[in-house]
Amino acid sequence: MKRSTIYAVYHPPVFGLPFLAVVLKPDGTTTSRQFETVDEARAFNKFMAQADQSSGKTQH
Numbered sequence: 001m002k003r004s005t006i007y008a009v010y011h012p013p014v015f016g017l018p019f020l021a022v023v024l025k026p027d028g029t030t031t032s033r034q035f036e037t038v039d040e041a042r043a044f045n046k047f048m049a050q051a052d053q054s055s056g057k058t059q060h
Contacts, residue, residue: 007045021045
């Protein structure tokens with residue numbers, strides 16, 4: 001089974017905590033960043049997906 005990169009945005013469990021944009025790659029590496037808004041987190045993941053796609057690594 002072919003694995004693909006996963007892009008996720010986690011909503012804060014309580015008000016006042018940040019949103020997390022998380023990238024999970026098939027090789028086991030992860031990237032995460034915190035953002036004030038869900039839109040910023042989604043934009044980060046979209047940027048990361050486009051960067052991976054242009055380098056030929058994304059398998060969506």
